[in-house]
Amino acid sequence: MKAVFYDGAGGPEVLVLREVPAPVPAGGEVLIDVAAAGLNRADVQQRLGVYPPPPGASDIPGLEVSGRIAAVGPGVAGFAPGDEVCALLAGGGYAEQVAVPAGQVLPLPDGVDLATAAALPEVAATVFSNLFMAAGVQAGESVLIHGAAGGIGTMAVQLVRAFGAVPMVTAGSQAKLDVVRSLGAEVLINYRDEDFVARVKDATGGRGADVILDVVGAKYLARNVEALATAGRLVVIGLQGGAKAELDLGLLMRKRAAVIATTLRARPAEEKAAIMRAVAEHVWPLIASGEVAAQVDRSFPLAEAAAAHEYFDSGDHVGKILLTMS
Template structure:
């Protein structure tokens, strides 16, 4: 088969489309012929040598895919050759074939195209696990999403609205904010021109956000704590703004707030399987009803993954960038 390899870490040009050995499904795994994969920020970090795959995972980038099952390994039940699936991966999505533990498989939702489904696993699992399983967003509460026009952001807006929450977003342009509004965002903040702390305070009559989904990390830590409502929960899922920040414990105590930081890729298989099962139970029906969907910015040939990485680096996209073998 062919896959995107990284002979040496570096810029987008480090991604090389090469012939590699065909994988075989192991115990409890199926082999998926990949119809599409999707680009995530973690892939850019791996390309640069900053985010190695977890032990036992494929060395090729790619944290999600869609396709058809072409082989079934020992000990597998409930799945068959020919099934249309999408999957959460520890790696290997930038390839023509990838083995997947059955606990990380999802059926392609009703009404969703096979290629489009590649943009669902990572964002649905990230948002559901952080916003709902950890931060417990409830109807009537306010969610602040940083990077509202990203793949994760566009999905978070839709899920939060589907459960009856109010949604505030930050984004870097009027066009991105307009797209967030179309998806249901109630409070629109241009972080290049506005202070999100003040804008959120005004929009919520001084109460703040009950839950904040943050991809920036250190750069936003102090302002995020300031923006929390009483009993608010801050969920940190990225470090685009740095890794080390100062946490004012007095401010956090005054809010009776909580700060959590999670990653998805390095979780053990049982935890990933539990998240995937929860997504299938709670999110897949919303997708089948048409209330939630993947927002796809563009589709790029997988051999041209470098082009897709440059596009994500430039941050001009809205939603997911897909790769097609």
């Protein structure tokens, strides 16, 4: 099969397409003929050499795919060759075939075409596990979503709105803010020329955000804590702005607030399976009804993966970028 690898660490030019042996599904796994794969920031971080695959995971990048089941390994029930599915991966998605634990595989939501479904598993699992399973977002709460125009952000806005909470967002241009407004965002903050702490306080009558979903990390840590409401929860899922910063524990304690830091990729398969079951129960019906939708910006053929990464690096995209197979 054809698969994309990184020939060292660096820019998009390190992506190379190679012929490699196809995987064989082990016990509890299914083999998927990939129709499309989602591009995620974790793929870029792996390309840069700062986010290696977890032990035992494929060196091939790609954390989510859609496609048809080609074969099932021993002990798998509920799936059969020909089933159209999408899957959450620890790696291996930029390829024509991938083997994945069956617990991380879901049937397509009703009404979603096969290629578009590749835009769903990683963002749906990330957003639901962090905002609703870890941070416990409740109806009526205010939720600040940083980087709201990306794949995770556009899903977060829709799910926060769908569950009755108030989405507040930051993005870097008016065009991006206009898109997330159309998805349900109620407080729109251009981080390039506005102070998000002041805007959040103003929008909440001085109270602050009940929950903050942050992809920036160290650069925003102090300001995020300042923007939290009493008993607020800050969920850090990315380190685009660095990994180390000072934390004002006194302020955190006075607010009786919490900082939660998580990753999805390195979790054990059983934890990922539990998250995917929750996604199937709580998110898939919203997608089937049309209340929540995958946001796909652009698709590239697998052979043009370097161009897809170059486009991602530009920061011009809104929503997801996909790689499609022939």
